[in-house]
Amino acid sequence: MTYTIGIDVGGTKVLGGVVDENGKIIATARKDTPRQGGRALTQTIADTAIELMSEHTITSIGVSAAGFVSSDRKTMLATPNIADWNGVNLDAELSALIGLPVVIENDANAAAWGEAKFGAGRNQNHMMMLTVGTGIGGGIVLNGELFRGAFGIAAEFGHLRVVPDGHLCGCGARGCFEQYASGNALLRHAREAISASPEIARNLLSRGDGTIAGLTGQAITDAAREGDPVALAAFNTTGQWLGAGIASLSVLLDPSCFIIGGGVIDAGEILLKPTRESLERTMPFAGKHPYPTLIAAELGNDAGLVGVADLARV
Ligand SMILES: [Zn+2]
Structure with a gap:
């Protein structure tokens, strides 16, 4: 050894x-x-x-x-x-x-x-991974090898533009995928729902310091596990964006699976279920080809x- x-x-x-x-x-x-x-x-x-x-x-x-x-x-x-x-x-x-x-x-x-060698992607020759945390990181394994690109920026999936002139991103562009489908986006979706109707969010806000600004991703995950409707809606919206992005990514390289990692995957099926539904709903050439599977990462941090x-x- x-x-x-x-x-x-x-x-x-x-x-x-x-x-x-x-x-x-x-x-x-x-x-x-x-x-x-x-x-x-x-x-x-x-x-x-x-x-x-x-x-x-x-x-x-x-x-x-x-x-x-x-x-x-x-x-x-x-x-x-x-x-x-x-x-x-x-x-x-x-x-x-x-x-x-x-x-x-x-x-x-x-x-x-x-993950490809020792985790959720074992035995998958073509796979893509999305690390969904503060932003969205990406990785591509093709033919059993890590694909790096020519200049070192391959697989920066978080910065695919999904909304023309959308939210400003830290990368300097607008409308990037990670502004809609990351852990920070989960917070954004929850905050927008709370701002629209504060009375529905008492349970969620009581898990932090009571303010919208004090809301954390962990609080949303905990609340969603207990069935809190605002938290579940925030995960649902995040999953809708995530699944639609993955559908687009799948027509690029046709991988057999997508592994979802990062802090947000702690929520497990609460995130994966709406993501899967969105993937199936938005997939180009729907029903005419096999779909990639979505798998939670196994190795964590x-x-x-x-x-x-x-x-x-x-
Ligand atoms: Zn960006």
Whole structure:
């Protein structure tokens, strides 16, 4: 058995894990993400790896982070949410600090690979994954391989335009998919319903600080599980958008399945059922071809770490 390390760089924490050939995490280390980003963050990643290397023999290291990664998997081209990291040749900087080969991958791509190899997408040659959290991340596995595109922005499904001149997105464009079908969109749909008729939302608002601004995705999920109509309607609207987007995506690459991950999938069938209904209702050439299945992700927050550890395996 050989071991690699996967390191998942998040907004608040850097989580490292020693992973075996079967995708099993056998040790972990965690550090706070330094706010200043840049070299401090690179050093934190190296420290995390070195801590894990002290007790295990490691062959290579993978690092996943939100951002655009060069097609040779060495350089972070742009990291919208991490300071002072644009254009950094992480492979060179980390290899110098750690002394092992390093592979860099976009976090949603890494998660898709983790699920494809060890999770919900096992045995699926063609699959797409949507990580539905604050936004929507995406990953594509074709012919059993991760598809990266020419310039590192493949599978940014969250920024497909679904509404002409719709809501302004963080990417600078308008009407992006993630403005309608993400965790933030779930909150938006709930807030719009509450604003329209505040008296129906007492139960939902009582789970937070009583204000619309204080509403959280977790509160909506909890309320939906107990049958709260406002929360269920917000999931229903989110699922309608999600399913219609997936129907469009399926005619692009015809995958056998879509794996839905990210925080919003904690709601399980509460999200998947309206998504499936919408997929079937909006599918082009309805009834004339097999439809992809929708599956909840299995690896949760570990998907990126496990996936990038495997990608680092040569
Ligand atoms: Zn966008």
